[in-house]
Amino acid sequence: MSGIDDCLVQAMAIPGAIGTGLVDYSSGFALGTAGRAPAEDPDGAWAGASEVVNTAVNRAPFASTRPGDRVEDIIVTTLGGYHIFRQVHTQFDSRLVLYLWLDRSVANLAIARRKLQLLADNLVAASAAVPAPASGAGR
Amino acid sequence: MADMDTALKQAMQIDGAIGVALVDYTSGMALGTVGGGKELDLTVAAAGNTDVVRAKLRAMELLALKETIEDILITLDTQYHLIRPLTGRAGKGLFIYLALNKARANLAMARHQLRSIEEDLDV
Amino acid sequence: MKSGRAVLPRRVLTQLAGAAETGALYVEGEPGGTLYLAGGLVSYAESPSTPDAGELLTASGRVPPHVWHTVVTGTSDTGAGAQLVAQGHLTQGELELCVLGALYDAAFFVLSPTPARVRFEPGGTHPLGGVCRVDPAVLGREVTRRRKQLDEAHPGSAVDSAPITPVLRAPVPRLALTAAQWELVVHADGKRTAAEIARLLGRAGYTTLLELRRLAAAGLVTVDGDDGPVAAEPAPAGPKTGPATPPRKAQIARKPASPARRTQKNRATEGELPQRSPGAELPPVEAALATEEPDVPLLKRIRSGLKALR
Structure with missing residues (x-):
């Protein structure tokens, strides 16, 4: 049993987590949220988060010419925080990211990033569908 | 202080660098680009696509990230794209866009080097 | 309940939600569709203008069509989602994402701002009606936001x-x-x-x-x-x-x-x-x-x- 709410609860348990959300970056709508939204107007915040992802995925100044080279995640580093946008790849049609806002003074970015990847993968059983990504700092 | 051409060439010396651009987000124009090659398509020059970078910065405003953005890292399966806004007064509205081959790059090192290049850049 | 004259589907939804109704609200017209309510909350929606959850799952190859058909026809009431997860065809996360996505998507079309003839069938349920519950007010706001977003695009x-x-x-x-x-x-x-x-x-x-x-x-x-x-x-x-x-x-x-x-x-x-x-x-x-x-x-x-x- 690992639904959306469970996933968000676990994301908030990552050290340094301030806010999290599962966002449809096509419509700019958050299907679920926990903690604080990254702006005072939550609707604007999720629309903004979606814009960041859309731009990175579809309209970056440079695009990889390698077929199937997908965006895994986007990390925005500010003075006080990290904003991680992790793509959730479902087999059925969707455009989803798992977003996590971290307090930079508390968080360990590398660990938080791996945990978020695991959460996103477990949510849709990506590890069962495709071989685990051979990413890695640890290799 | 280094001028733009020197800075872009320096950025291309970073391990794994495959392309670098200096982009003006108020106009959406690339002021200068180096590299590219067969691994990259420089889309910022494509017609009808000049609002790309503005969209990104507008989104940042929407996100109301009141704090200054240090950098943005986009991780693809085989590449890193590192975006760093210029901090100097003259560089307001500009940022460096660096694309790296993931297999050949040392990310921590690249971030550090790009930061020095940016701080030293005189536009 | 059936309206002979055309009414705003969203207004009817608000009334049904206020009365904490359970059942199916059929909306005629172009494109129309159906909203399912459970205790005044929206539990599922479908419209001819968008693939429903089953179509999303089968068209993508995530769930084989015969499995989908067997589970949906073989489950009484609203338990099809739980069955799919229990039998290992989907994770709970996939099920929720798919159903929520399809629900908001269909609601956008069902709750179109043009008056339509509607019919409410008390007690009517959908096999996927047990997966999630959405506040009709939240749904209505999102539909409005999306309509605005469309007009901003073009x-x-x-x-x-x-x-x-x-x-x-x-x-x-x-x-x-x-x-x-x-x-x-x-x-x-x-x-x-x-x-x-x-x-x-x-x-x-x-x-x-x-x-x-x-x-x-x-x-x-x-x-x-x-x-x-x-x-x-x-x-x-x-x-x-x-x-x-x-x-x-x-x-x-x-x-x-x-x-x-x-x-x-x-x-x-x-x-x-x-x-x-x-x-x-x-x-x-x-x-x-x-x-x-x-x-x-x-x-x-x-x-x-x-x-x-x-």
């Missing part, structure tokens, strides 16, 4: 319902399209509407509309009628007659003939889901379309031919 709503034609000569020397936009342009053939393309590809209806509006804004797709209301003219020698009044441009009575429209009952149980994955060979939609939809390119050629004779 104010012309003609592409929402009319057959989509790709522009054969690009308006600029160089184009940059996203993969999703490319897929839409490739499948626009002058006959299929946005809804038909969405369901053919197993892609969300709202996103399809949004991308088509963007493509229209960029001048890459058009609806027939932008260069004259051809298709609204009565088809020569056809059994159907055209509208009595001359059709006005951009407001043509060329509603999608919706051959793929189903009756308002549970379509999840009908077992007529598409069985392809995106990119595979296309099913012969044209055959179904030909029965009601005028052949627009043909009509255009005829018109040009007639003009040339004069």
